[in-house]
Each structure stands twice: as C-alpha cells, then as structure tokens.
Amino acid sequence: MDNSNFIITVDLGGTKILSALINAKNEIVGKVKIPTDSTKGADFIVECIAESINSLLETHKIDEKNIEAIAMGVPGTVNPISGLLSNAPNLGIRDFNIKEALQKSYKIPVFLENDVNLAALGIKNHEFNNEVNNMLIVFIGTGIGGALIFNGNIYRGTNFFAGEIGHMLVSNKGELAFSKDSKTFEMVASRTAIVENINRKIKKGYKSNIQEFIIGDKIKSNALANAVASGDKLVKKEVKKAFKVIGSVLGSITTLLNIDTIVLGGGVIEALNDFAIPEIKKSFDRAVLPEPGKNVKIIATNLGDDAPLYGGISLVEEFLTK
Secondary structure (H helix, E strand, C coil): CCCCCEEEEEEECCCEEEEEEECCCCCEEEEEEEECCHHHCHHHHHHHHHHHHHHHHHHCCCCHHHEEEEEEEECCEECCCCCEEEEEHHHCEEEEEHHHHHHCCCCCCEEEEEHHHHHHHHHHHHHCCCCCCCEEEEEECCCEEEEEEECCEECCCCCCCCCCHHHCEECCCCCECCCCCCEEHHHHHCHHHHHHHHHHHHHCCCCCCHHHHCCCCCCCHHHHHHHHHCCCHHHHHHHHHHHHHHHHHHHHHHHHHCCCEEEEECHHHHHHHHHHHHHHHHHHHHHCCHHHHCCCEEEECCCCCHHHHHHHHHHHHHHHCC
C-alpha cells in the first residue's frame, strides 16, 4: 500500500470496537472488529482500542507518521474539545478523559465525538453529499440515540448533550408526557423494550414462535424481523406498538424544529426496514402539524455500521482546520 495520508476511525460500542483505515480518497481500505469487555474498566477499554488501531497499522504495513489523525465515536456524553467522557452507561464509565488516555499511545492527534453524532456526520457528508440542511438522525437498537444537524452543521448543545432523544419522557402511546406513567423514549420503543414486552407476554401464556429464530440466548433484531416475516402475531403487534411511538415522537420533534429530513438507523431499522418505515410514517403523519410535516423525508440510512466510520473524515476535517 502506498504511503499517502490516512485517517483511522474508531466506533466504540458496548460490546465491540470497530476500527477502519481510510485513505486520502475517503475510501475504507481496511477494518478490524474486536470485542470489548466493559466490566474491566476504562483503562482496559483504551487498551482494546489501541489493539484495534495497531492491528490496522500492522496488517496494512503503515507507519504512524502516515496517519493524519484518529477519530473516535463513543456511546455517551463527551466533550469533543477536552476529551472528557462524562457518562457512558453502556460502558460503565463516568468522568474519564478517554482522549487523554488514548493519546498517550500515539503522537498523532485524537479527536472525539458522540457515536450518533459521528454517524450523522457520515450520513450527511457521504450519503447525502452535504445536500441536506436540517436533519434528525435516530438510531434504534439496544437503546435509542439521536443527533441534530442545523444549517448543515452538527448541533452539540450547551453541554454537548444535544440529540439525546432516547431520554425524552413519553407515555406508552408516544405522546410527550410527564406523569407517574411516563417512561423514557428508549424504555418504550427500543429493541430492549420490544423484547421485554414480548418475553413478559410469553410468560403470561401468549403464543409466539420467536424461539425458532433466536441465535444464542438473546432476541436480536434479526430474530424480530424473521418472526414478523413468519406472521408471528405477538411479535408483530409489539413491534408495531414501538414504531407507533417512534413515529409520534418524531412528529412532535418535527413540529418543534421544522427539519427537512429524518434518517433512521440502528439494528432494529436495518433488520425491519421495509416494515418499519411505513408504520413510522403513518404515526408521524398523525402527530406532526401539516405545514412542518408536508415535505419531510423519512428514510433509512444505507450505510449501516459504516456511517460513523465515514463520519470520522468530517470530524478530522473540522478539527484540523480549527
């Protein structure tokens, strides 16, 4: 491989670290995926990140001097400037400067961003070629994460907390609410919530063939999709309930923010795309006011796991030009 400049993007998740080598033509030329054990603490996670980066360098025979920067997405509230990861529940980390810790292993600059924000940058710049102005990105999986783009730029908020849509309080029907019956959005409509509802009803005697599609010991998004495709009434009902809530919440947000594009991603959307989008749109249309809602595009990203990897390109450009 030639010695032109590269960047490395790291997508840090609760169970895996996905790292990619990206060349000067903005092409992904190599990937490494390794598991991470969040039970061993923050320092061990940093060691795993360094392991994945070093594996890319060794496999592709590239010297560190040919890497312009490392961009990393983390699942939590992070200050991109200081590198302080104030809270990452899925990793069990609080108040840890992950940028500083990783920077000890490399002379090249390290840049950080929230994982959904990083995916949003990849979607905006690589999938939409910067031709979108006001966009909401929502990833639905184990939890629900979001990102906001206003006037073509990521909106991070006063304390870098903007976009945390999963923590909004809603009723079980999806209306924004604050009462004794309120739950967070992700407690009602994430894959975790869908699975909990299915398991609870199976224990009560409801019939389902979901067990036929489970690989391992957990109900994942593909199992939900296969059960829906097989005509499983219980699974289909619970999935539809979640999509109704999602559409309602997105409609209310659109009325508030007057966005032009909503992009959905994450394991649930990726597995159930053809079923999900029409159901979400129906609920969205009922919840949104006509004027802000009439021209909104609701689509699923086609980048999948590559969205945050491409987002690293934009993050590096932003911080290297400052």
